[in-house]
Amino acid sequence: MNKDVPVLRVQDLTKHFPAGRGKVVHAVDNVSFQIPRGKTFGLVGESGCGKSTCARTIIRIYEPTGGKVYLGHDDISILSQKELLPHRQRMQMIFQDPYASLNARMTVHDIIAEPLRAHGVFASRQEESERVNDMLAQVGLNREHASRYAHEFSGGQRQRVGIARALIIHPELVICDEPISALDVSIQAQIVNMLRKFQQEQALTYLFIAHDLSMVRYVSDEVGVMYLGQLVETCAADEIYATPLHPYTQGLLAAIPIPDPKVAREKRAAGLEGDLPSPIDPPSGCRFHTRCPHATERCKAEVPSLKDVGAGHCVACHLIND
Amino acid sequence: MNNRWERVSLSQEESERIFRKARSFAGDVWFRFRRKPTALLGLILALLMVLFGLIGPFMTPYNYSQQETKLANIPPLMTVYPGPDDSYFFVTEALKVIEVDPEGHLVRQLRKKEDDAKHKQTSFKYDDDTSVVLDYSIKPYVMLDEYGQRIEQGVRKWNASHLLGTDHLGRDILTRLMYGARISLMVAFIAATVNMLIGILYGGVSGYLGGRTDAIMMRVVDIIATIPLTLYVILIKVCLDDGLISIIVALSSVYWVDMARVVRGQVLSLKNQEFVLAARTIGSSTKNILLRHLIPNAMGPILVTVTMLIPSAIFMEAFMSFIGIGIAPPMASLGTMCNDATEALRTNPYQLFLPAIAICIIMFAFNFIGDGLRDALDPKLKK
Ligand SMILES: Nc1ncnc2c1ncn2[C@@H]1O[C@H](COP(=O)(O)OP(=O)(O)OP(=O)(O)O)[C@@H](O)[C@H]1O
Ligand SMILES: [Mg+2]
Numbered sequence: 001m002n003k004d005v006p007v008l009r010v011q012d013l014t015k016h017f018p019a020g021r022g023k024v025v026h027a028v029d030n031v032s033f034q035i036p037r038g039k040t041f042g043l044v045g046e047s048g049c050g051k052s053t054c055a056r057t058i059i060r061i062y063e064p065t066g067g068k069v070y071l072g073h074d075d076i077s078i079l080s081q082k083e084l085l086p087h088r089q090r091m092q093m094i095f096q097d098p099y100a101s102l103n104a105r106m107t108v109h110d111i112i113a114e115p116l117r118a119h120g121v122f123a124s125r126q127e128e129s130e131r132v133n134d135m136l137a138q139v140g141l142n143r144e145h146a147s148r149y150a151h152e153f154s155g156g157q158r159q160r161v162g163i164a165r166a167l168i169i170h171p172e173l174v175i176c177d178e179p180i181s182a183l184d185v186s187i188q189a190q191i192v193n194m195l196r197k198f199q200q201e202q203a204l205t206y207l208f209i210a211h212d213l214s215m216v217r218y219v220s221d222e223v224g225v226m227y228l229g230q231l232v233e234t235c236a237a238d239e240i241y242a243t244p245l246h247p248y249t250q251g252l253l254a255a256i257p258i259p260d261p262k263v264a265r266e267k268r269a270a271g272l273e274g275d276l277p278s279p280i281d282p283p284s285g286c287r288f289h290t291r292c293p294h295a296t297e298r299c300k301a302e303v304p305s306l307k308d309v310g311a312g313h314c315v316a317c318h319l320i321n322d
Numbered sequence: 323m324n325n326r327w328e329r330v331s332l333s334q335e336e337s338e339r340i341f342r343k344a345r346s347f348a349g350d351v352w353f354r355f356r357r358k359p360t361a362l363l364g365l366i367l368a369l370l371m372v373l374f375g376l377i378g379p380f381m382t383p384y385n386y387s388q389q390e391t392k393l394a395n396i397p398p399l400m401t402v403y404p405g406p407d408d409s410y411f412f413v414t415e416a417l418k419v420i421e422v423d424p425e426g427h428l429v430r431q432l433r434k435k436e437d438d439a440k441h442k443q444t445s446f447k448y449d450d451d452t453s454v455v456l457d458y459s460i461k462p463y464v465m466l467d468e469y470g471q472r473i474e475q476g477v478r479k480w481n482a483s484h485l486l487g488t489d490h491l492g493r494d495i496l497t498r499l500m501y502g503a504r505i506s507l508m509v510a511f512i513a514a515t516v517n518m519l520i521g522i523l524y525g526g527v528s529g530y531l532g533g534r535t536d537a538i539m540m541r542v543v544d545i546i547a548t549i550p551l552t553l554y555v556i557l558i559k560v561c562l563d564d565g566l567i568s569i570i571v572a573l574s575s576v577y578w579v580d581m582a583r584v585v586r587g588q589v590l591s592l593k594n595q596e597f598v599l600a601a602r603t604i605g606s607s608t609k610n611i612l613l614r615h616l617i618p619n620a621m622g623p624i625l626v627t628v629t630m631l632i633p634s635a636i637f638m639e640a641f642m643s644f645i646g647i648g649i650a651p652p653m654a655s656l657g658t659m660c661n662d663a664t665e666a667l668r669t670n671p672y673q674l675f676l677p678a679i680a681i682c683i684i685m686f687a688f689n690f691i692g693d694g695l696r697d698a699l700d701p702k703l704k705k
Contacts, residue, residue, distance in 0.1 A: 059603050088605035101596035105347055105618040118606045149346065165600070 005072055006034040007172050007205040008041075008058070008091075013067035013077075015050075015057045019280050026279045027053040029229040030067070032306070035173075035222075038199065040206040042220030042237065044213055044252065048276055050229040051209045052096075055175045058207070059093055060084055071173065089119050092166035096178040098158035102150035108161055109146035112136070115169045135164045139194065156187035160194070167198060175207045180215065192219055214256050217241055225249045228287045229279055231306060235313035245315045247292045248272070286318065294319055351622075354698040361694020367687035371680075375507050378500030384484075386501040387652035390492035392418055392431055395670050398487040398495075399480060400426075403465045403473045406452050410479060411465065415669065417456060419446045426482035489659070489673055490666055498654040499680055505655045506684065509566070510635040513573035517635075518628050520574070521581020526612050528582065529589030540586065547579045555638060559647050569648055573635050584627045588620035622699035629692035633685040640681050656681050 015028040027050045035041040043051050056062045058069050060076065069077040076087055092115070095101035102111055112132045115121075122128040133143045139160040150158055159179060166174055176195065180188040196219065198204055210216045216223055217237050224234040225248065233246040244250045251272035274291045277283055283290050289299040298318050306316040315321065355361050379386075395415050402410035402422050409429070410422040421429040432446035435453055442459035445468075454473070455466040465473040481487060486496040528539040546554075555572045562568035592598060593616065601611050617624070636656075642648035643657025651658060656677040663673035 056599070061599050061602055085605050088603065091603075093600065093603045095596040095600060097596055101600050103597040103601075103615050103619065105621075106614070114601065114606060115604045118604050118610070162600075165604070 006036050006070075007072060008207065009034040009068075009070040010058060011068040011070070013054065013057060013069060014065045015053050015062055016065045023280050026229050026282050028057060029282075031226070031229075031231050032067075033222075033224050033231065033234060035205050035207060037172075037205055038203040039221040040199065040208050040219055042216035042223040043207065043209045043226060044211065044216050044223065045226035046252075046272075046276055047211055048279070049226045050279070051211070051226055052177055053229075054226070055093065055177050055207065055209055059091055059175055089115075089169050090171055091173040091175065092169070092171040093175045093177060094159075094162050094166050094179045097182055098155045098162060099182075101162050102158055104149065104151055107147050107149055108136075108141075108153075111150065111161060112146075112164045112168055115165060119169060121169060131168065132164075135168045138167075138198075139164045140190075155183050156191065159183060159187075159191055163191070163194065163198075167202075167204075170202065171204070173205045173207065175209070177209045178211065179208075181211065188215065195219070212256065213240070213252055225252065228276065228282055230287060230316070232288065232317070233313075233315045234306070236311075239311075239313055243313075245309065245313070245320050246288075246317050247294055247319075248288050251291075286316070351695070351698045355694050358694045358697060360690045361698070364687045364690025364694060367683055368691060371503055371684050371687060372507060374500055375504035379497065379504065382494065382497045382500065384494035384497040386493065386498050386654045388493060390488070392416075392492065393420070393428065393484070393488050394490050394492040395666060395673075396420075396428070396481060396484060396488045396492075397670065397672055398485060399478055401475055402477050402479050403454075403475050404477060405454065405473075406448060410477065411454060412479075413456065413463075413465070417444070417458070417463070419454065419456065421448070422479060426479040428481070428483040486676055487670075487672060489662055490670075495659075495673065495676055498659055499656075499676060501654040502656040502659055502677060503680055503684070505566070505649060505653065506636050506639055506657075506681070509570055509573065509639045509655075510632045512570050513577065513635040513639075514628050514632050516570070516574035517578040517581055517631060518624065520578040521627075522585050522617060522624065524578065525582035525585030525587075526589050526617060529586035530593055530608070530612060530616065532590070532593075536586070540583075543579045543582055546576070551576050552638070552641070555642065556645075556647065559642060565650055566653075569639060569642060572642075573638055577631055577635065580631070581624070581627050584623050585617075585620055588623055589616050592616050592619050622695075626692055626696045626699065629688055629695055633688045633692075636681065636684055636688075 011032050013028055013031045017025040017027055019025045031054055033041060043054065045051055053062065057064045060081070064077050067077065068075055071087060071090055074087060076084060079087070109129065109132055112135055113128055116128055116131065122131065129146075132146060136143060136146060141157065141160055141164075145153075145157075150161065153161065163179075179195070180191050183191060192215065195206070199206060206219070208216065208219055213223075217240070220237040222234065223237050223240045224231050225240070225246065226232070227248050233240070233244070233249050240249060241253065244253055255272060272291060277287070277290055285301050286292070286295070286299040286304050289295040292299065296318070302318065304316045304318050304321065306314045307321045308314050309320060393414070396412070400412045400422065402412045405411050405421070408424050410424070411432070412420045412422050412428070414420060419432040421432060423429050432448060432454070435445045435447040437444050441457075443455050443457045445453050445455045447453045453468050455468065455470070457464050457466050465475070467473055484494045484496065486494075486499065489495055489498070524539065528536045554576055558572040558575060559568060562571060598611060598615050601615050606614075639648060639655065640657030640660065643655045644661045646661060648657050649655040659677035660674055663670070663677070667674055
């Protein structure tokens with residue numbers, strides 16, 4: 001396959017939910033990004049800004065309101081669910097809640113084998129259970145665990161089961177929707193390291209969703225910051241820490257606790273104030289203007305577009321773009 | 323002294339081990355179910371009733387339709403007159419004299435020797451030289467021996483030939499109870515199964531598809547549910563022929579609405595949970611998602627609804643049979659037995675009492691089971 005074609009390319013993806021009385025929730029609006037093979041794109045933003053909706057629309061749990069999603073060369077956003085079926089092998093998802101994402105009535109073996117069965121990968125049970133046991137070993141569980149039910153496991157172990165289920169059919173793209181935010185800090189590192197190990201071994205492409213920037217820096221190659229359904233800034237992961245341009249990104253960074261109190265006092269930038277406005281009636285112009293310390297009249301009237309300010313660093317802010 | 327607070331080191335392997343015994347969902351439910359005495363009692367009673375209905379008919383010498391009119395209306399506990407040779411006499415309502423042996427078996431009916439209309443006396447021949455006389459010139463009648471001496475009644479004997487007595491046609495009540503329990507349970511089980519299948523399918527599809535389909539399907543359910551079910555069953559039953567099949571059809575076409583609502587509610591709340599979304603992203607078929615994910619997770623409320631549905635089906639069948647549109651005679655059902663008994667309610671209350679008790683036991687048993695299951699399935703009560 002052509003190396004230059006990104007594994008995932010999202011173009012102007014939009015998802016609106018009906019909210020009754022003719023109103024709509026603008027959960028995702030005109031989001032565009034792409035992820036090259038073997039790379040990780042980190043998507044961050046406050047709770048409720050539309051990250052999960054974005055992921056679920058890409059993987060077609062939700063039908064997109066508008067925009068395109070290319071998986072390699074294929075535009076999967078126009079396919080029907082039936083036509084999409086063979087492509088489902090190529091993208092998988094790891095969910096946030098390790099408790100809700102595993103069926104309590106199925107054994108671990110059945111959970112992990114489900115993708116194999118859905119796509120008819122193996123004809124014989126023998127091959128299937130070999131593959132499952134192999135996968136269990138790779139995620140750090142053993143074959144004794146296969147006959148157990150999910151409720152007997154800890155959160156970290158469950159998340160490993162979830163990862164095994166997502167990776168067993170060798171997808172190209174894995175969407176991780178906050179895979180670690182429900183786990184203990186000590187387990188978080190284990191899971192992240194495991195995900196990185198798989199990425200190196202199988203050249204996996206990750207869309208990694210998180211709601212704070214601290215972990216994203218460690219796992220991502222590129223980072224996109226989302227605010228109220230829109231991408232406001234995308235750039236290389238290191239750069240977002242070094243030179244955050246959008247006032248919202250700066251606010252998010254200020255919210256990360258800094259271990260050293262001396263450094264913390266010096267760096268005391270303006271944190272975020274106020275609450276996320278309702279996605280039902282998003283603010284006019286720049287959606288961040290209600291909370292932005294530098295907002296001008298122009299920000300209220302005109303919608304800023306995501307512009308490249310050099311070296312692939314894109315920002316949607318009137319103050320920066322001029 | 324060595325350090326008691328020494329750090330215990332666990333290898334990675336050990337820290338991941340699970341020590342609790344693997345217990346499947348069903349095992350878990352059974353564990354909690356059997357700790358509730360009423361639930362266990364209900365289960366035992368229900369099993370006994372099932373055995374009674376299934377095996378009972380093979381153990382009795384009688385048949386549900388076998389009539390013996392001369393032995394009509396004989397109660398389980400007979401008040402008998404002592405006679406010669408250790409034998410006893412029982413006088414039936416129709417003033418027939420039956421010889422009863424010391425164990426309580428009904429031996430024979432005594433032949434009428436002579437009817438003296440003037441003195442209002444009838445004599446019955448016991449053997450060639452002994453006879454007994456029934457004197458009905460006074461009320462209540464008295465029994466005289468052949469010398470005209472009054473025989474005192476007072477001994478009570480349990481009816482060994484018909485343990486629970488006979489009905490107005492002389493049929494053995496115990497046997498009819500067995501057949502009745504069999505019919506009632508069969509009707510209830512079939513109706514419950516059919517209702518469960520229809521309800522799961524209807525509710526599952528409605529809940530899973532959602533949107534407009536759901537709205538239309540649920541309006542249909544609402545409409546069916548607003549008609550009083552009793553009335554509805556009677557109407558269906560009137561349109562169909564008499565018999566077992568039609569009663570099952572009538573019950574099966576009505577009670578699924580509750581089940582459909584329960585399943586729909588469950589499916590609605592489950593279908594947006596992450597494990598169902600995961601199954602969709604995996605590409606599992608809708609059929610698999612319904613059968614392997616949604617319905618197994620909704621099984622708790624489904625089971626409870628089914629066990630609660632069984633007593634109402636039994637009651638409905640009994641009720642229809644009681645008002646005369648159920649099982650056709652001579653087939654026995656608990657309801658028809660109650661109906662037959664109402665004619666002789668004052669003189670023979672046991673004939674109503676026995677089938678009514680049987681209905682009560684079955685309904686109690688299944689209600690207890692349903693209650694127990696609901697508690698056992700409710701994870702919030704999990705200890
Ligand atoms: N099925 C739905 N119907 C209607 N509105 C929805 C639906 N799903 C999400 N929303 C709305 O879309 C917005 C974005 O939600 P989303 O779950 O994508 O946020 P998120 O960024 O993933 O938040 P979190 O970090 O808490 O997971 C929210 O305002 C939410 O209320
Ligand atoms: Mg989310």
